[in-house]
Amino acid sequence: MNLAPFKHVLMLPGVRPLALLMFFARMPPAATGVILTLHVAVTLDKGYGAAGLVGAVGTIGMGLGAPLMGRLIDERGLRAMLAVSVTASAAFWLTAPLMGYWTLLITSFGVGLLGVPMMSIGRQVITALVPEHQRRVALSVDSISVELSFMGGPALGVFVATKFSTNAALMFIGVSTLVAGVLLYWANPPMIHEDEVVDGPKPRVFEWLRGRIVGVLIVCVGATVCLAGMEVSAIASLERIGKESWLGVVFFAMCAASIAGGLVYGGVKKAPSVLLLLVVMAALEIPVGLGDGSVLWLCLLLVPMNLTCAPLIAASGEHISRLAPPTARGLVIGLQGSAFTMGNAIGAPLAGVAIDHGGAPLGFAVVGVVGLLVAAVAWVLARQHDREQNPLPVG
Incomplete structure (x- = not known):
């Protein structure tokens, strides 16, 4: 495993402090799902179905809002976007403890639509801080940072919710989001690399949003279908054998494996294509159900x-940043965020239906097969639109 490229990237001006800031800034968003679920289901005593509806409405808002916030960055700059989104986010989370269920349900769409897209901002900032030939390593660093945020954020949120209350946890998210937003506003990092040309008229969206970019976005949908379905199926597998308390261990194994993969990927000279990575991910998910009934085998197969x-x-971030014009990078990274959100929205209920009919093994198998089908669709569409080019970038 060659770690020298990571050292070189982290030594570039501005990378280390911004990577650290984004790590902490992403922890509150990582905790929002579990905190809202606990608040609605337990504190408001509305049950998990009602909690899932709040999450679904918020997810729809996020899917629509990410490209809007990205376009605002492209047109007005990061600070203008933060002024809108941080205000909306802080207002929601700080007043959420006072809301009844129906008010919370309606406003969750608004905070999804106008909330701070920390995941997308992190990818765009890291892209702007490094030259193009080092973006693979830089985005690997960013992906590892996301995994670490998802390892720490939900655990911290659950600790606050159980040690104090879900109201305290909601307010904690609000304060954390406000602090992170203010720090980002003060830092005002660049959103386009200094070597990239941005003069002249901006290309229209449909001049570049086609072919290979569409293929990569579809791959992003397929990836999160597999990942969301994996999480739901893993929970169902542990619940069946009464081992729910081991969920943290299983999720730690998932995140640790992802981090290891990111380290390897950032150090290789020739990277595999996004399409191949999706095919491998989906194919390897199908047999995970063989570990049903054993915590150890489930961890090993995941x-x-x-x-x-x-x-x-x-x-996917590397190829999207290279294929889209720099002046539209906020929009395209926002579309990538929407693709991830769409995959989550499809994968979780799809796995749930499969689990209801055949248990956790069928949940793993179904979303794995769907991931392979999505990969096939991405390949066909990219091939149709770019007949004279490679069907998908090969890295």
């Missing part, structure tokens, strides 16, 4: 597919 997680996220 490791191979999760080795591709951080590399796939990094690879």
Whole structure:
């Protein structure tokens, strides 16, 4: 494993402090799902179905809002976007403890639509801070940072919710988001690299949003279908054998494998294509159900597919940043965020239906097969639109 490229990237001006800031800034968004679920289901005593509806409405808002916020960055700059989104986010989370269920349901769409897209901002900032030939490594660093945020954020949120209350946890998210937003506003990092040319008229969206970019976005959908379905199926598998308390261990194994994959991916000289990474991820998910009934075997079988997680996220970001014009990078990274959100929205209920009919093994198998089908669709569409080019970038 060659770690020298990571050292070189982290030594570039501005990379280390911004990477650290984005790590902490992403922890509150990582905790929002579990905190809202606990608040609605337990504190408001509305049940998990009602909690899932709040999450679904917020997810729809996020899917629509990410490209809007990205376009605002392209047109007005990061600070203008933060002024809108940080205000909306802080207002929601700080007043959420006072809201009844129906108010919370309606406003969750608004905070999804106008909230701070920390995941997308991190990818765009890291892209702007490094030259193009080092973006694979930089985006691998960013993907690893995301995994670490998802390892720490939910755990911290659950600790606050159980030690104090879900109201305190909601307010904690609000304060954390406000602090992170103010720090980002003060830092005002560049959103386009200094070597990139941005003079002249801006290309229209449909001049570049086609072919290979569409293919990569579809791959992003397929990846999160597999990942969301994997999480739901893993939870169902542990619940069946009464081992829910081991969920943290299983999720730690997933994240650790993804981090290891990101380290390997950032150090290789020739990277695999995003399409190949999706095919490998989906194919390796199908047999994970063989570990149903055993915590140890479930962890071991989840490791191979999760080795591709951080590399796939990094690879998709690298190709998107190269294929889209710099003046539209906020929009295209926002569309990538929407693709990830769409995959989550499809994968979780799809796995749930499969689990209801055949248990956790069928959940793993179904979303794995769907991931392979999505990969096939991405290949066909990219081939149709770019007949004279490679069907998908090969890295």
